[in-house]
Amino acid sequence: MGLKGQKTGSLGIVTTKLEEVVNWSRTNSMWPMLFGLACCAIEMMSAQASNYDLSRFGMELMRASPRQSDLMIVAGRVSRKMAPVVRQLYDQMPDPKWVIAMGDCAACGGVFNNYAIVQGVDEIVPVDVYVAGCPPRPEALIHGIITLHERVKQEKLKSW
Amino acid sequence: MPEFRELTDQDLRNLVSDRALTGETMLLNMGPQHPSTHGVLRLLLELDGEIVINCIPDIGFLHTGVEKNMETKTYAKAEVMTDRLDYLNPIGNNLAYSLAVEKLLDLDVPPRAQVIRVMLAELTRLNSHLVWVGTSALDLAAMSVFLYAMREREMILDIFEMISGARMMTTYVRPGGLWRDTPVEFEEAVRRFLKVIPARIDEYESLLTKNPLFMDRTRHIGVINAEECQRWGINGPVLRAAGLPFDMRKALPYSGYEQYDFAIPTQTGGDIYSRYLVRIEEMRQSVRIVQQALDRLPFGPVRSDNRKVMPPPRSEIGVSMEALIHHFKLWTEGYSVPKGTVYVATESPRGELGCFLESDGGPKPYRVHFRTPSFSNLQIMPILTRGHFVADVVGIIGSIDIILGDTDR
Amino acid sequence: MGDALQAAVSAIQERFAGSVEVDRGETTLHIAAEKNVEIAQVLRDEFQFNMLIDETAVDYWPQEAPRFHLVYQLYSMPFNLRLRLRLSIDGNAPHLRTLESVFPNANWYEREVWDMFGIRFDGHSDLRRILMPYDWEGHPLRKDYPLGYEEPQFTFNFDEIDLRKPKGQK
Numbered sequence: 001m002g003l004k005g006q007k008t009g010s011l012g013i014v015t016t017k018l019e020e021v022v023n024w025s026r027t028n029s030m031w032p033m034l035f036g037l038a039c040c041a042i043e044m045m046s047a048q049a050s051n052y053d054l055s056r057f058g059m060e061l062m063r064a065s066p067r068q069s070d071l072m073i074v075a076g077r078v079s080r081k082m083a084p085v086v087r088q089l090y091d092q093m094p095d096p097k098w099v100i101a102m103g104d105c106a107a108c109g110g111v112f113n114n115y116a117i118v119q120g121v122d123e124i125v126p127v128d129v130y131v132a133g134c135p136p137r138p139e140a141l142i143h144g145i146i147t148l149h150e151r152v153k154q155e156k157l158k159s160w
Numbered sequence: 161m162p163e164f165r166e167l168t169d170q171d172l173r174n175l176v177s178d179r180a181l182t183g184e185t186m187l188l189n190m191g192p193q194h195p196s197t198h199g200v201l202r203l204l205l206e207l208d209g210e211i212v213i214n215c216i217p218d219i220g221f222l223h224t225g226v227e228k229n230m231e232t233k234t235y236a237k238a239e240v241m242t243d244r245l246d247y248l249n250p251i252g253n254n255l256a257y258s259l260a261v262e263k264l265l266d267l268d269v270p271p272r273a274q275v276i277r278v279m280l281a282e283l284t285r286l287n288s289h290l291v292w293v294g295t296s297a298l299d300l301a302a303m304s305v306f307l308y309a310m311r312e313r314e315m316i317l318d319i320f321e322m323i324s325g326a327r328m329m330t331t332y333v334r335p336g337g338l339w340r341d342t343p344v345e346f347e348e349a350v351r352r353f354l355k356v357i358p359a360r361i362d363e364y365e366s367l368l369t370k371n372p373l374f375m376d377r378t379r380h381i382g383v384i385n386a387e388e389c390q391r392w393g394i395n396g397p398v399l400r401a402a403g404l405p406f407d408m409r410k411a412l413p414y415s416g417y418e419q420y421d422f423a424i425p426t427q428t429g430g431d432i433y434s435r436y437l438v439r440i441e442e443m444r445q446s447v448r449i450v451q452q453a454l455d456r457l458p459f460g461p462v463r464s465d466n467r468k469v470m471p472p473p474r475s476e477i478g479v480s481m482e483a484l485i486h487h488f489k490l491w492t493e494g495y496s497v498p499k500g501t502v503y504v505a506t507e508s509p510r511g512e513l514g515c516f517l518e519s520d521g522g523p524k525p526y527r528v529h530f531r532t533p534s535f536s537n538l539q540i541m542p543i544l545t546r547g548h549f550v551a552d553v554v555g556i557i558g559s560i561d562i563i564l565g566d567t568d569r
Numbered sequence: 570m571g572d573a574l575q576a577a578v579s580a581i582q583e584r585f586a587g588s589v590e591v592d593r594g595e596t597t598l599h600i601a602a603e604k605n606v607e608i609a610q611v612l613r614d615e616f617q618f619n620m621l622i623d624e625t626a627v628d629y630w631p632q633e634a635p636r637f638h639l640v641y642q643l644y645s646m647p648f649n650l651r652l653r654l655r656l657s658i659d660g661n662a663p664h665l666r667t668l669e670s671v672f673p674n675a676n677w678y679e680r681e682v683w684d685m686f687g688i689r690f691d692g693h694s695d696l697r698r699i700l701m702p703y704d705w706e707g708h709p710l711r712k713d714y715p716l717g718y719e720e721p722q723f724t725f726n727f728d729e730i731d732l733r734k735p736k737g738q739k
Contacts, residue, residue, distance in 0.1 A: 219699060219700065220698075220699055220700040220701060220702070223700040223701065225709065227710060228709055228710055228714075228716060229716065232716055263593055264593070266593075390619050390620055390646055391619075391672070391673060391674075392673055392674045393620045393621050393622060393672065393674040394674075395620075404646075406646065411649050412649070412651075500592055500593065501592070501595075501597070501640075501653075502593060502595060503595065503623070503642055503651070503653065505622075505651075512622065514622065514623060514642070516623065516625060516640070516642070518627055526627070527627045527628075529623070529625045531622060531623040531625075531642070535677065535681075536674055536677075538677075539673075539674050539676065539677050568700055569700075
C-alpha cells in the first residue's frame with residue numbers, strides 16, 4: 001500500500017488497489033468456525049490460548065455458527081457418519097470461505113485407513129491449505145494460517 | 161455419502177414421551193457441531209418450554225474403527241492407534257494396552273520403567289483435568305480459567321515433548337517398558353513444574369469454588385447418587401462425587417501404585433459442584449504422587465531384557481548378530497503372544513479404562529476391545545438432565561467429562 | 570481364586586451348567602447362552618456382583634460353530650471381585666436375550682454388539698445402530714467384513730486412482 005500521507009499533508013489519504021484492500025480486510029479478521037472434532041481440536045484450542053496466541057492474527061473468537069464465520073478448520077478425523085454434517089456446515093457458510101484441513105486425518109485419512117474414516121476431508125469439501133502433523137503443533141497450524149493469508153492476498157477480484 | 165432422511169414417528173415412539181408425538185413438547189437437536197458438547201456429540205432434547213423432559217444422546221460421529229484396524233497390525237504397530245482413543249489421556253491408553261500385552265506375555269517391567277510410567281500417567285491425569293477445568297469453566301462463561309489452565313498445560317506438554325518428541329500422541333509407554341530412557345533434563349523439568357503447580361491449582365479454586373455465580377450454576381444440578389451409579393456401572397469421578405471412595409489405583413493396583421501414598425477425594429453431593437471439587441482435589445493428589453515418584457526414581461534399565469519382545473538398543477546391532485536378527489524379526493513379523501484372554505483395568509481421568517485382549521497365538525491381536533469410561537458414563541445423561549433447564553445441559557455434559565474419541569472409538 | 574469368588578462360581582456350576590477356567594489370575598466362567606439372564610440375576614442378587622463393567626463379543630469366523638463368543642465382565646463392588654462370563658453363539662443371525670432387566674447399562678453395550686457383530690438381543694428396548702450411520706449395511710467387526718482401506722497411491726497408479734477418488738466441489 002502506498003502511504004502518500006507526506007505528499008498530501010495531513011489529509012490521511014492512502015491510495016491502493018481495490019483488491020489489496022479487500023484481501024487485507026479478509027485476512028486480518030478471518031473468523032474460524034469452531035469445528036474441532038478430535039485430538040487436533042485440543043491443539044487448535046492450545047493455539048487459541050495464550051501461549052500461541054491466534055488473536056494476534058485477527059482470529060480473536062471462534063464462531064460456533066457457520067453463518068458468521070469465514071474459515072473452517074477441519075481439525076480431526078471425519079467419520080462416515082459425520083461426513084454429511086461437514087458438507088452441510090460448509091454449504092451454510094457464506095462466501096468467501098476457506099477450508100484448512102488440519103492434521104493428518106483431515107488431510108489424507110491419517111493413521112486410520114479403514115471403513116469408518118473418510119480418507120481426507122477433500123473428498124467432501126474443497127481444501128485450501130493442508131497442515132500436516134498428528135496432531136500438528138500450534139506453530140504448524142499458525143504456519144498454515146499464514147500460508148492461507150498469503151494465498152488470500154494473491155486473490156484477484158473476478159466479478160463484482 | 162448417506163443422504164439425510166426424516167425420522168418418522170415410528171422411530172421415535174419408544175424414545176420420546178407421548179407428549180412429543182402430539183406436539184405438546186418440542187424436540188430440539190443439539191447437533192454434532194456445537195460449541196459446548198466437547199466434541200461431536202448429538203443430543204436430542206425433548207423440551208417442555210425450557211425444562212428438559214428427556215435427553216437422548218446420539219454418538220458415533222467420531223467412530224474410527226480402531227478395534228478392527230488393530231486386528232490387522234502387529235502388537236507394536238497397533239499401539240499407535242491406542243493414543244488416539246482418549247486423546248486427553250494418551251499415555252493412559254498406552255498403559256492399559258501395554259499392561260494387557262505384558263499380562264499375556266508374562267513379561268516383567270523393570271522398576272525404573274514402572275516409576276516413570278506412574279509419573280507420566282499422573283502428569284497425563286493433570287493434563288486432562290486442566291483441560292477439563294478450562295473447558296467446563298468456559299462453558300459456564302468463566303473464560304479466564306481456560307487461558308490459565310492452558311498455560312499450565314503447556315508446561316506438561318513441554319515435558320512430554322522432551323521425552324518423546326511429540327506433545328500429545330507420544331506412544332512412549334510400550335509393552336516391555338518404555339520406548340527409551342528419559343533425557344537428563346527430565347527430572348529437573350518435572351521438579352520445576354511441581355514447584356509451580358500447587359499455587360496455580362489454588363488460583364483456579366480461588367476463581368471458582370466460592371464464586372456465587374459458579375455455585376448457582378452447579379449446585380444441586382445433575383444429581384446422581386451412589387446407588388444409581390453402581391446400577392449403571394459408572395465409576396471414576398462421578399462415582400466418587402456421589403459418595404463412594406472407589407479408585408482402580410487402590411482397588412486393583414497396577415504398575416506399582418500400591419507403593420504410593422495418596423488419598424481418594426470423595427464428596428457426597430453427587431452434583432456438578434461435587435464433581436468439580438473431586439477433580440480439583442485429584443489434581444492435588446496427582447501432584448503428590450508425582451513428587452513421591454520423583455523422589456524414589458531408581459537407576460536402571462527402562463526396557464525388559466526379553467529380546468523376543470523388546471528391540472535391542474541400536475548400538476548393539478552393529479556388533480551382535482543376534483541383535484540384528486531380533487531387530488529384523490520384530491520389525492517384519494512382530495512378536496507372537498501366547499493364546500489367552502485378559503482384561504486389564506486402569507484408572508483414567510474419566511473412570512475405568514479397560515483393555516480386553518484376546519490372542520490366538522499369532523503376531524496380531526485377534527480381538528482387542530477397550531472398555532472406555534465415556535461410553536458407559538454417557539448413558540446416564542437422561543437421568544442427569546431430567547427436570548433441569550436447557551442451560552444446565554451444557555454444565556452437565558461438562559461435568560461428566562466425556563471425550564468423544566473415547567466414546568466412539 | 571479367593572473364597573467369595575469360589576463360592577459364587579461353585580454355586581453357578583451347581584445350578585446351571587458351566588465350566589471354569591482360571592488363567593493369569595482371571596476367572597472365566599463358560600455358561601450356556603440360554604441362561605444368561607438367570608445367571609446374571611443370581612450373581613447380582615446373591616453374590617453382589619452389582620456392576621456390569623463390559624459386554625463385548627468375539628468373532629471366530631470361519632469357524633461356524635461356535636461363531637461368536639459373548640463376553641460379560643462383572644465386578645463386585647462390596648467384595649472387589651472380577652468375574653468374566655463367556656457364552657458361545659452359533660450362526661450368522663444369532664439372537665439371545667437381553668441383560669437390560671438385570672443391568673440397565675447393558676443397553677448401549679448391546680446396541681454396540683448388534684451394530685458391530687449382528688447379534689440380536691430379544692427384549693431390548695431400543696435396538697438400533699449406535700456407532701455406524703443409521704442406514705449402514707453390514708456389521709463391521711465381523712471377520713468376513715473387509716477393512717475397507719483405501720488403496721495407496723504410488724507413482725505408477727497415481728493418476729488412475731485420482732480419477733476414481735471423490736473430490737469435494739464448492
